[in-house]
């Protein structure tokens with residue numbers, strides 16, 4: 001696993017999918033700010049590899065001040081315990097709806113469906129109640145965060161999960177949309193706990209209003225020179241299925 005610089009202020013660590021998807025991780029913040037944010041942490045068991053990739057890129061763990069979750073599915077939040085072991089001072093920021101679940105130990109969003117819960121718990125030996133965490137900041141959507149010298153707007157984009165957010169940097173036209181939209185006209189699934197096709201459609205159209213050049217999704221390839229109406233085209237293509 002390797003951290004790749006996308007632009008100044010954004011590192012990309014590709015997820016390592018095996019029989020289970022492992023989300024990408026992004027590290028954002030101006031390099032000399034000493035105020036970095038980690039966006040998502042990836043799948044259970046993949047945390048130490050992420051830490052190693054961060055260290056190999058010359059990033060100091062003490063500079064990572066917070067972990068911001070695009071949403072709390074297992075392939076994004078699974079490694080949180082491993083990461084917190086190495087970066088214990090980092091705060092956890094999550095959209096309010098999923099933050100409340102994490103704090104209550106409600107794991108329905110984490111696993112998405114009961115079948116997955118049983119499968120994952122057997123596969124990885126994860127105990128019930130593993131995903132109960134204190135959340136330091138509950139995001140609402142609509143706010144602008146000043147993160148390590150960069151401004152990132154938070155957009156609440158439910159549909160894939162109820163507390164999905166995107167982070168958008170207008171200056172560099174960078175969008176980090178979690179699992180709501182991917183490259184190659186793909187979108188996130190909308191059949192898991194808390195998902196809604198109708199909300200996903202609305203969220204895609206909300207994202208389509210943004211000027212985006214660099215798309216940094218939760219899985220698959222990243223795009224550094226996005227065509228100008230890519231999100232709108234994707235939304236239109238999927239609209240018949242989203243209700």
Ligand SMILES: [Zn+2]
Pocket residue numbers: 021023073075076179218219
């Ligand atoms: Zn995912």
Ligand SMILES: [Zn+2]
Pocket residue numbers: 071073160161179188
């Ligand atoms: Zn997801």
